[in-house]
Amino acid sequence: xxxxxAFVKHEGMPSRPVEVRRADKDLRWRVVETxxxxxxxxxxxxxxxxxxxLRVFGPLPYxxxxxxxxxxxxxxxxxxxxxxxSLPATR
Numbered sequence: 001x002x003x004x005x006a007f008v009k010h011e012g013m014p015s016r017p018v019e020v021r022r023a024d025k026d027l028r029w030r031v032v033e034t035x036x037x038x039x040x041x042x043x044x045x046x047x048x049x050x051x052x053x054l055r056v057f058g059p060l061p062y063x064x065x066x067x068x069x070x071x072x073x074x075x076x077x078x079x080x081x082x083x084x085x086s087l088p089a090t091r
Contacts, residue, residue: 001044001089005082008052017059020074023082029058032069043075050076052070053088061087 005023010016016037020029036053043051052074060068075084 001086003075003084003086005064006074006085008076017054017074020072020083020085022053022085024080026038027059029072031055032057035071040084043077047078048072048075049078 001025007023008017008023009019009021011018011049015033019030021027025030031054033055034052035055036051038051039049041048041051054072054074055069056072057069058067060066060070071088071090073086079083
């Protein structure tokens with residue numbers, strides 16, 4: 001699973017993600033829907049403060065010049081800086 005550092009902007013009460021920005025490239029996605037939000041869990045065997053499964057709109061994976069909607073995982077690990085984003089694992 002390939003992960004990339006990111007910034008996640010939150011708004012509202014309770015706080016919800018509204019935008020995801022990749023930290024190492026100029027790529028941004030608008031959060032269309034929060035599909036799942038788990039706090040104080042393990043993700044792939046690593047302790048995480050929060051794990052979000054998001055439906056986002058913006059540059060498509062592997063086709064960044066095209067915009068579209070897709071699912072994105074955003075993980076805030078307890079012992080790592082930044083949020084980390086990846087595509088959901090396929091079954």
